[in-house]
Amino acid sequence: MDSQNAIEVRNMYKQFKVDYDKAHTLKDKLLFWKTSHVEIHEVLKNINMDIKKGETVALIGTNGSGKSTLLKLMTKIIFPNKGTVETNGKLTSLLELGAGFHQDFTGRENIYFNASIFGLTRKEIDERIQDIIDFSELGEFIDHPVRTYSSGMYMRLAFSVAINVDAEILLIDEILAVGDQHFQQKCYRKLKELKESDKTIVIVTHSLDVVKDLCDRAVWIYKGELRLDGDPIYVIDEYLKQVAIDHKEEKKKAIAEGKHKFKAAVFIDAPKDFATIQKDKGTLVSQGWQISDHDQAVFKFFLDGNEICGIKRKNRQDVFEAYQEAYAGDMDPDAIGWQVNLDLNDLDLGNHKIDIQCSEPDGNILADKSIQFTLE
Template identity: 75%
Template sequence: MNTQNAIEVRNMSKQFKVDYEKAHTLKEKILFWQKGHTEIHEVLKNINLNIKKGETVALIGTNGSGKSTLLKLMTKIIFPNKGTIETDGKLTSLLELGAGFHQDFTGRENIYFNASIFGLTRKEIDKRIDEIIEFSELGEFIDNPIRTYSSGMYMRLAFSVAINVDAEILLIDEILAVGDQHFQSKCYNKLKELKASGKTIVIVTHSLDVVKDLCDRAIWIYKGELRLDGDPIYVIDEYLKQVAIDHKEEKKKAIQSGKHEFRGVVFIDAPKDFAKLEKSREKMVFQGWEISDDEHAELKVKIDNKEVENVQRIPREDVYDAYLESYAGFMDKDKIGWKVILNLNEIEEGSHTLTVSCIGRQSNTLSEKEIQFTVI
């Protein structure tokens, strides 16, 4: 193994055997011995990669691509059918929420159990336990049984232990999506500290902004194969192109088979429902966003059933990122948003209704949003 590498993967493949209609009793085996069948699923195919010491690397890909399996193979929770995976350095992992925790023991007791699994002695844990508890922000709950914890509290405790075991290699699955925004930010700031200190970090995440901000490299796993490895911005761009192509092809097949119903979403950001708009403001911006998987869908904006003209389409990257997996291939991030600038002097005083509709190719309403506002 190269001394510069923290992880080396060589010609590695992983298969899982899936038994269908498996007999569970002797009677079933005798009566239905010909009924069941087995399939072999090759989850990862001939993977080769090096992760250098001190690198922060993201594994990206759609659900079922094999990225989480690759992370588990690195931890040696499971083993490859072919090839090898070698690691150099003390390793800690956050793969499944609360893995290694005992439900009936307190958070404090589980810190000792969990940290000992990572190789810390009782004395070493004693020195760090106050720091672990402080980072977790569990306060008085630390002495409650963890079966009483929420999923967010589980994550706080698991992360707090994992980052305090002085491991050279840290492997993290998507669990950081759990918890409130404050603690997520705290976790990512801590990961940046660990990165700056020279730790090797491998992270599986669907948050592409995190990959761009935190990682030196992105590795794209596509249908079990290593598709691309390199600069995060370039790899993510190629990944999104393929996601859009795949998603569009799947939808087209469903449409042709008659199994797909078109969908849409519309939203009004401003004004808010029951807002009061003063004529003295003269002009008011009405805006929101609209998406649909119907390429022929149209956006209609109406005030009191009268269609508004000159509707501008504007970029909305936040909406694009949020709906990427559901509407990939059917969204133009530069035209997701809509905006109308209206002269309030042209609108009579009193109550009005703003209606925004996404109208499909067959003139059916895919989605509609309606709010009330008052001009005074």
């Protein structure tokens, strides 16, 4: 193994055997020995990659592509059917929520159990236990049994232990997604600190913004194969192109089979609900956005029940980026936004209502939104 590498994967394959109608008793095995059906699922195929010491690498791909399996192979939780996975350095991982925790013991007691699994001595744990507790922000709950913890509290404790064991390699699965926004940001700040201290970090995440901001490299796993490895911005762009292609093919097939349910989302940015508008402003600019996976979706704007024409379309790159996976291939960023200019001189003082709708051509409403405002 090259001394400059933290992780080396060579010609690696991983298969899982799925046994359908498995017999659970000796009687079943004797009576139904011909009925069992076994399938071999090849999850990863001929994976080759090097992760250098000090690199922060993201594994990206759709669900079921093999990302988490690859991470487990790196931790030696499971082993390849062919090929090798080698690591060079002390390793810690965050793969499953609460793994290594005992439900009936307190958070404090579980810190000792969990940290000892990572190789720390009792003295070393004593020296850093307060740092672990402080980072977790669990307060008095640290002395409560972990069975009383929420999923977010589990994550806080697990992450706090993992980053305080002085490991050289840190492997993280999508576990951070369960934390609240404040703690997620705190974790990412800590990961940036670890990155700057030359730790090797491998992270599996669906948050592409995190990949762009945190990682040196992105490795795209597609249907069990390493499709692309390189600069995060380029790899993510190619990944999203493929997601769009796959999404369109799946939708086309589902439509042909009558199984696809069209979807949409609409929003009004201005005016705000129950806002008070001064009539002497002359013009009220109402704007928002609308997306749908229906190619012929119809968008309509109503004021006090009367349809208003003259809708202008606008670029909304922010909405496009937020929904680019969920609506892959179904959005034009230049047509997501909408704007309607209302002449206030034509309106009476008092309450008014704005309704927007996104519907199928036959009139079936996919999404709608209403707000009220008062004209003074």
